[in-house]
Amino acid sequence: MRFFFFLAATALLAACQTPGYDYEARIAPNFPQAADYRAPEVGRFRGPAGDVAEGELEAMIADIRLDGMSWFMPTQGRPDSLYEGRVDIEAWDEEVRYERERRCVKHDGLFDCKRHAMVETECTTGSVAVAVTATLVDLADNRTVFTAAQPGGSARETCIDIAEYPDDGRPEGVYRDPRQSNYNPYNAPIGMVEDAVVEAVRRFRYDIAPYNKTLRAEIMTEGLIPEEQNDTRFGLAVDATKGGNFLGACAQWDELARAYPRAPAVLHNQGACAEARGDMETAQLRYARAAELASGIPLLKDKKARLIFEALERVSGRRYDDMLLDGTLPRSGS
Structure with missing residues (x-):
């Protein structure tokens, strides 16, 4: 019974976790x-x-x-x-x-x-x-x-x-x-x-001393404007993320971003892909643009855009860590 209870609790925790892309990061x-x-x-x-x-x-x-x-x-x-x-x-x-x-x-x-x-x-x-x-x-x-x-x-x-x-x-x-x-x-x-x-x-x-840590670039599972809310490709990309299909999901976010360049949730999720690839500069640009667009949506509740602003803060921290550690990272043979 304890074993099955543990499995059920693990499944419940996974179900409650916001989908996204895990990656390893160096933390100052x-x-x-x-x-x-x-x-x-x-x-x-x-x-x-x-x-x-x-x-x-x-x-x-x-x-x-x-x-x-x-x-x-x-x-x-x-x-x-x-x-x-x-x-x-x-x-x-x-x-x-x-x-x-x-x-x-x-x-x-x-x-x-x-x-x-x-x-x-x-x-x-x-x-x-x-x-x-x-x-x-x-x-x-x-x-x-x-x-x-x-x-x-x-x-x-x-x-x-x-x-x-x-x-x-x-x-x-x-x-x-x-x-x-x-x-x-x-x-x-x-x-x-x-x-x-x-x-x-x-x-x-x-x-x-610095350390390695597994971070998650979470995606938004719902659009913030009608264009992204009503496009079935948005839901398919969310499902691909939940299923662990990183490449397929990120290709879909890129396609949606070309179709809707002013869609904040799409830009945020595109930024999550860049973050997971280690391209923090692109991720920061995408998150910043998503934050700018979300701030301009009338009557938008703060909690709906929370992930965007948290992601912008997180990636800014990662860029600071990388800049700080750039000249001090150990190298083989040194």
């Missing part, structure tokens, strides 16, 4: 200026488990790859920048839960239970929250490039049996309110702090 780091520093060194991270933060960041830097090649280059004793920072413990909490379950406490054989009993358990869940702050420093002029903080957390649970009595028909589950406790964060178990620091440092991946 959240702090774009970090892309200029290809030979960083990891310095000291102060605070509890600071050594763990240093080791995790060093390992991350060594492991980051883009298009199959290492992004960061060996410093060879000449680093161009330095990552340093600190670890702060934000919280150490515990929750104690009390639960009751019916359990077999005596067996006659492997699958033969002779006696059931009610067993009460006490489960204690401890949780630790940390914040790791990292600063990138340009070593040439001792200038701070960026400072960012990432959260991390860890949890551990232990359960013990505290009572056992004959099965008297009492309901299973929680039988009393949980108990919450807050402790001095800097007395938190060091093992939990270390686990939380590891999680926090991993979140810096998208701050410090």
Whole structure:
């Protein structure tokens, strides 16, 4: 049943997804200026488990790859920048839960239970929250490039049996309110702090280096003006897109654009084809023209043209990423 439920949920998700064309894109780091520093060194991270933060960041830097090649280059004793920072413990909490379950406490054989009993358990869940702050420093002029903080957390649970009595028909589950406790964060178990620091440092991946991501150039499934609304080729191109026929659909959008050069939905979908091919300049021109035409339609509801303006913003971002990374992309043999 679980398997069929999963298939049904997957099918429902696919059905609800706006049709379009998926493609791989290089995305600039959240702090774009970090892309200029290809030979960083990891310095000291102060605070509890600071050594763990240093080791995790060093390992991350060594492991980051883009298009199959290492992004960061060996410093060879000449680093161009330095990552340093600190670890702060934000919280150490515990929750104690009390639960009751019916359990077999005596067996006659492997699958033969002779006696059931009610067993009460006490489960204690401890949780630790940390914040790791990292600063990138340009070593040439001792200038701070960026400072960012990432959260991390860890949890551990232990359960013990505290009572056992004959099965008297009492309901299973929680039988009393949980108990919450807050402790001095800097007395938190060091093992939990270390686990939380590891999680926090991993979140810096998208701050410090470019990455590849699958994006979708969504199409508009309905026309915005009568010409595109009433042409059966529009619906056929939408169906071709849903069926995964990229070439056929894009050829149809090109044909419709020649017939209706002022049809915003057609121009948007033509732009989606250009975006998926990696031609961001053409895509931006098509989206911009579609946005201009849509803005001139009287009484058009904003949500009907939402995809056009979102696509224009997305492609503008992709062009910025490409421009930023153009001179820094790794090349084979370099």
